[in-house]
Amino acid sequence: MIHLYCPVSHQGLHGSSRFLFDRQVQADIDSKNGGGIHVIAKENLCRGDHILSCNAVSIGLDPEYRHLCAYCVRRCTEDNNKLSKTYRCCKCHIISICSFCQTQGVKRWHEESGECLVLACLVRANFQVFEGDQDLTFLEKAKEVDSSILLTVRILFRRWSELILHDNNQQEKKMASPFPNVEWEVLDALYTCSSIGATSDEKLYYDHAINALCDVMISLLLENDNNDNDCAPSQNKWKSWMNKEEFDSIMGKVIGCGHAVTDVSASLGCQCLGRALFLEHSFYNHACSPNAYFSCHFDNQESGYAALTARIHCIHDTSKGESVTISYIPTSGLDCTERRKRLKDGYNFECQCDACERKWAWAKKIEDHVALPVGHEVDVLRNMQYECNQELLTLIDECKYSPEHLNERQRSDLQICLSTIQMNKRGIHNQNIPGSHEVSIESHRLNAAALSLSGDAESAVKEHEAFHKAVQNILRIFDPVAYATSLNEYAAALEKVGDCSRRDEIISLALDNVSCALGRDHIFRNSMMSTLKGRPEKVQKKRKHSNI
Numbered sequence: 001m002i003h004l005y006c007p008v009s010h011q012g013l014h015g016s017s018r019f020l021f022d023r024q025v026q027a028d029i030d031s032k033n034g035g036g037i038h039v040i041a042k043e044n045l046c047r048g049d050h051i052l053s054c055n056a057v058s059i060g061l062d063p064e065y066r067h068l069c070a071y072c073v074r075r076c077t078e079d080n081n082k083l084s085k086t087y088r089c090c091k092c093h094i095i096s097i098c099s100f101c102q103t104q105g106v107k108r109w110h111e112e113s114g115e116c117l118v119l120a121c122l123v124r125a126n127f128q129v130f131e132g133d134q135d136l137t138f139l140e141k142a143k144e145v146d147s148s149i150l151l152t153v154r155i156l157f158r159r160w161s162e163l164i165l166h167d168n169n170q171q172e173k174k175m176a177s178p179f180p181n182v183e184w185e186v187l188d189a190l191y192t193c194s195s196i197g198a199t200s201d202e203k204l205y206y207d208h209a210i211n212a213l214c215d216v217m218i219s220l221l222l223e224n225d226n227n228d229n230d231c232a233p234s235q236n237k238w239k240s241w242m243n244k245e246e247f248d249s250i251m252g253k254v255i256g257c258g259h260a261v262t263d264v265s266a267s268l269g270c271q272c273l274g275r276a277l278f279l280e281h282s283f284y285n286h287a288c289s290p291n292a293y294f295s296c297h298f299d300n301q302e303s304g305y306a307a308l309t310a311r312i313h314c315i316h317d318t319s320k321g322e323s324v325t326i327s328y329i330p331t332s333g334l335d336c337t338e339r340r341k342r343l344k345d346g347y348n349f350e351c352q353c354d355a356c357e358r359k360w361a362w363a364k365k366i367e368d369h370v371a372l373p374v375g376h377e378v379d380v381l382r383n384m385q386y387e388c389n390q391e392l393l394t395l396i397d398e399c400k401y402s403p404e405h406l407n408e409r410q411r412s413d414l415q416i417c418l419s420t421i422q423m424n425k426r427g428i429h430n431q432n433i434p435g436s437h438e439v440s441i442e443s444h445r446l447n448a449a450a451l452s453l454s455g456d457a458e459s460a461v462k463e464h465e466a467f468h469k470a471v472q473n474i475l476r477i478f479d480p481v482a483y484a485t486s487l488n489e490y491a492a493a494l495e496k497v498g499d500c501s502r503r504d505e506i507i508s509l510a511l512d513n514v515s516c517a518l519g520r521d522h523i524f525r526n527s528m529m530s531t532l533k534g535r536p537e538k539v540q541k542k543r544k545h546s547n548i
Contacts, residue, residue, distance in 0.1 A: 037189070038285045038323055045318040048516040051292060054280040055180045055307035057187070058158055059261060060151025060254075061274035063143040069098035071106055071179075071306045073261060073273060073298050092119035093142035094150065101306040105178040117224060118157050118217075122150070125216035129209055147274045149213075151258065152251045155277060159184055160241035180305045186279045192249060193256035195348045210251075211244050218242055256347065257282035259310065261296055264481045265524040267396070268445075269389045278310050286347070287325035288339050288355040289363070289476040291316040293517040294326050315480055315517050325353070332478045333438030335370040355477055362476060369436035369473040376431050381439045384424045385446060388417050392449050399453070406453075414453055421447045436473040444470065445486055448493065457496035464490035468506075481524070484513040488528060 045051065059070060068074070069086065087107055089095040095116070097107050110116050126149070127141045136144075162177055163184060196206050221238045254277060261273045281294060297309045318324060329342050336356045343351045355363045372378060395414055399405040406414065425443050433440050448463035467486060471478055487510035494503035507528070514525045 037283050039283055041318050041320050041322050041324055043320050045291075045314040045324075047314060047317055049314040050519055051312040051314055051324065052280060053297075053309055053311045054278050055305060055309055056276040056278050057182055058151055058154040059274060059276040059308055060147040060149075060154065061261070062147045062272070063145070065273040066094060066143075067096055068273065069101055070095045071101045072098065072308050073296070074098040074100060089116055092116050092123065093139045094119050094123065094145065101178075104306040106306045109178050113161055115154070115157055115161075118153065118221070119150075121217050121220040121224070122153050124220055125213050128216050129212045148251065148254050148258070151254050151275050151277065152247060155187075155250050155254070156241050156246060158182075159187070178306050180307050183279070187253065190253045190279070190282050191256045192252035193348060194252060196248075196251065196255065207244075210247055214242050214244055214247055253277065253282075259294060259296075261308070263298065264295065264485070264518070265527060267393055268482065268485060269386075269393060276308060276310075281310055281312060284312070284326045285323050286328040286343065286351065287323075287353040288327060288331045288336075288351060289353065289366075290325040290327045291318045291322070292324050292326050293480065295481070295518045295522065297519075297522060311519060313517055313519055327479075330479060330482075331355075332482060333370060333436060333441050333474060334477075335372050335437065336367055337372070366474050366477060368434075370434055370438075372434070372437065373432050376433065377427075378431070378433065378437075378439055381424055381427050381431075381433070384420060384427075385439065385442050388420050388424070388446055388450075391417050392446065392453070395453060396449070404455075414450060417450050418447075418454065421450060436470045441467055441470050445489075448489065452489075452493055452496075457493055460493045461490075461497055461499070464493055480513040480517045484510040484517075484528075487513070 059073065061068060061070060061073070067086070067088070085099050085102075087097040087102060089097075089110065095110055097110065101107075123138065123142045123145060126145050127136070130144070158179075159182075162182070196203065218238045221242070254275065258275045258277050259281065261276050262271045263273055264271060276296075284292065284294075291314060292312050293315045295311055295313070297311060312324070312326065314324075328347060329339070331339055334342075336358070340351050340356060343349060354360055355366065358364045358367055391413060395406075395410055395417075398410060421443060424439075425447070428440050428443060444463045444467035448460045448467065451457075451460035451463060464486070468490060471483055471486075475483075487506050491503045491506040491510065494500075494506060511525065511528055514522070514528060518525055
């Protein structure tokens with residue numbers, strides 16, 4: 001595995017706009033082919049090749065996941081039969097720090113650099129500006145802070161603490177950073193989304209709110225300075241970075257270039273943990289049928305830094321000089337109109353990728369399998385599926401996929417889910433929704449999960465097979481890891497009915513997709529490999545000699 005932090009030369013940014021990646025990295029940057037700054041292959045890339053790894057500048061976790069480490073997203077893990085100790089800051093109530101990051105000096109940096117103070121002021125300012133419930137505790141107020149705002153403030157503070165204080169020769173106030181170096185000029189080169197808010201009213205509300213947020217934060221920080229005898233109050237010190245102009249610039253980059261922090265080992269629907277900004281991964285063009293895949297790697301201490309690592313792997317053979325693309329949104333099973341709308345709403349551009357332009361036969365075939373009819377009400381079907389999925393996740397968590405452990409209340413809830421899924425299927429049929437569209441495929445997945453939970457493994461296998469066949473029509477736009485996750489569930493159902501030959505075939509296909517998209521050392525692949533223990537030797541050999 002290649003792990004590289006790839007600096008950008010100043011000349012490269014302001015001259016030829018070519019990033020000088022390490023010679024081992026199989027990507028380059030080109031701005032002469034009409035697509036702006038984007039990544040192109042320096043040589044032919046094969047399916048499964050690792051293209052590039054880099055570390056996050058900062059992370060903004062969603063409220064329900066702030067028990068995870070705010071610097072590397074590691075969980076508490078077993079270590080010599082003892083849980084590694086995670087530190088939860090009792091002052092800002094936003095930051096948790098894992099034992100590894102504590103050994104790197106992150107806890108001291110958080111407390112003494114000023115980040116803790118800034119985030120505590122953010123919690124109070126956020127509460128004042130957005131007029132929260134007065135009865136909330138400070139911990140509950142901290143949960144109200146949006147992950148994108150949190151990420152923006154953390155990047156603003158880190159940049160100020162590393163650059164501004166250094167430029168002002170205030171080294172005595174600047175602690176050595178425990179994080180990987182950041183080329184801040186690269187941050188300036190990122191695309192900045194200037195359209196925050198879908199309507200003029202939303203834009204006006206955002207402008208008013210952020211102006212107020214910055215003003216309140218400065219007031220709170222000054223109040224702290226006044227209470228600190230060792231620190232002379234200086235409004236300019238805080239205004240130099242906590243102001244509307246700076247906030248808009250970073251927020252625009254977070255919205256335009258930020259990546260979802262996803263845990264692919266979690267259940268579908270529970271995988272997004274928050275947002276992060278990866279500088280070197282922010283220059284890939286979008287394609288609805290991408291040739292590369294972005295993934296986060298947790299519990300990965302290879303860099304020796306307190307940071308979250310993300311990688312790009314090639315998932316389709318790519319020729320030298322061809323653009324390396326990833327998908328900015330989940331595209332699995334969406335038609336062209338839906339994909340373009342989501343990209344326009346989220347990233348403010350009209351997608352003109354091969355899949356959307358439909359100049360090739362494969363793209364036209366995919367659209368034939370997913371194009372929605374006029375007058376559809378697919379969002380109603382999606383909402384039904386979302387509610388059903390949440391209920392199934394609760395039931396699965398309670399009984400661990402063991403039908404015999406269901407109590408009377410749980411069996412009643414499961415029966416409601418099964419009835420809802422059948423109603424959903426009738427809606428799909430009545431609206432003539434194509435069989436490979438997202439909601440059609442999801443109905444098979446949900447029904448399979450509910451049937452497995454009820455103990456009807458044979459019917460579950462039929463639903464999994466229907467899912468598998470529907471996906472074959474749209475593999476070019478289907479997330480390979482989401483597909484592997486569903487295949488893993490399919491294999492478990494096959495094992496219950498005793499079809500070991502088909503089970504091993506499906507497991508092999510799932511591992512092939514995961515190895516290609518995530519790499520052979522990803523924790524999710526390792527967990528899937530454990531299911532092969534005790535399997536026939538021929539399956540083990542088939543994986544050993546895979547060409548991925």
